[in-house]
Amino acid sequence: MKKLNLISAAVFFASISSHTLAAGEHILALSHYGSPSDTITKATELMAKRANELSNGRITIKLHPNSELGPSGTQIDGTRMGTIDIVVVGNPYYTTFNEELNLLDLPFLFRDEAHVEKVLAGEIGNNLLKSLEKSGLKGLAFYEIGFRDITNSKKQITTVSDLSGLKLRTTPNPAHIAAFKEWGANPTPMPFNEVYFSLKTGVIDGQENPVHHIYNNNLQEVQKYLSLTHHAYTAAPMAMNLERFNYMDKEDQEILLQAAREGAELEKQLNIEENKIYLEKLKEQGMEVEANPDVNTFQVGAKKAWDDYAKKFGDSIIQQVTDTK
Missing domain, CATH: 3.40.190.170 (Bacterial extracellular solute-binding protein, family 7)
Structure with missing residues (x-):
């Protein structure tokens, strides 16, 4: 029965995941934890809009918020398997298979938001996103949950x-x-x-x-x-199934990365404002x-x-x- 349930889940996720509609056209399923009013929801809505605009409609991102595709660990597993295309969950869930990322969760490591931004936008952040590739994921950008x-x-x-x-x-x-x-x-x-x-x-x-x-x-x-x-501080890396990312042409890869970064920047601005x-x-x-x-x-x-x-x-x-x- 358990095996049948896993197969059924895989079939379900595959049905909502990416499909190539025509040459160079993509539908991507993006899963995250945030409630409808959460800043991550607003940020991924912007990302989806910008990816579609910048690609002249070639890229469509379908959003699945509020953990509707399962708990955070399940969302990451689905992305690594390729049944979900893109995921945003808290960094601690990545550390179950990539302990190097534990760095970002060390208590009192970061002084403030400016310190976080300087580190994650630099060599350290880039290398940590790159480290996800050994687990079948392409790191697109650092979103965040924030200071706890x-x-x-x-x-x-x-x-x-x-x-x-x-x-x-x-x-x-x-x-x-x-x-x-x-x-x-x-x-x-x-x-x-x-x-x-x-x-x-x-x-x-x-x-x-x-x-x-x-x-x-x-x-x-x-x-x-x-x-x-x-x-x-808790980062929330946005990651994509590596094989699916590599399947896209170079132009669309760059568009997706740019749209992901724009969404991340909006989320950080909203978090500062909304926390107050x-x-x-x-x-x-x-x-x-x-x-x-x-x-x-x-x-x-x-x-x-x-x-x-x-x-x-x-x-x-x-x-x-x-x-x-």
Whole structure:
């Protein structure tokens, strides 16, 4: 029965995936995690529009938002198999098969948005996107989830000791899990589409995501406290099935890359704007916000995650990131 279900799923995904309509014409299925109001939805809508415009209609991108094609891990698997053409999910889901990308999830690695942009737009970012090719993916651009903050239903987080015993949903990323263990919490990885119900029913006490993501997914309905820890930044690489990308001619490849970059730039601008707006809305809707938690108390646990990464990949690339001005 399980084998039949997998076959059925493959047939379904193939039915919505890419087809060559005529010479040089392409329909591409793009899957992502974002809700209809999320910035990733707006950004991929722009990408689809620009790809179609720039190609004079040769490229059509069909969007599948809100994890309608399955959880993030399933979306990546489908893209690697070729049953989905393009995917955008959080970086931690890529690290299950490409541990090198754990670099981007190290706690307190990035200082601010400008630092992130300088690193990801440079040699380090390009090399990390290139590293996806060994897993059958073509990295198109870095979209983002953003700087993560902590919410929970039990108490305000002002120092690291306040995390003790809290059951928090995290991504499956080893750097996140290691850090939260060091910080005294009970990290509980789960797909994001299960988080709201798990918070509502008390299966978990809290979670960690950027303000815009918290608001757009109505987590304020099931969470009382928000602490602006900015403890980690999460990229969301946009990747395409490598074989499918290579099938396209050079001109259309460049068009797709340009459209992907334009969408990513819009998303980052929207996130900066919306984080300010939505923080105020969260306060208005009853969330208690700690604007200045003592992040210095988190540093020991953060160092453990950095050391674990350095043991596998060396500390020179970490140094390159921290030295980036």
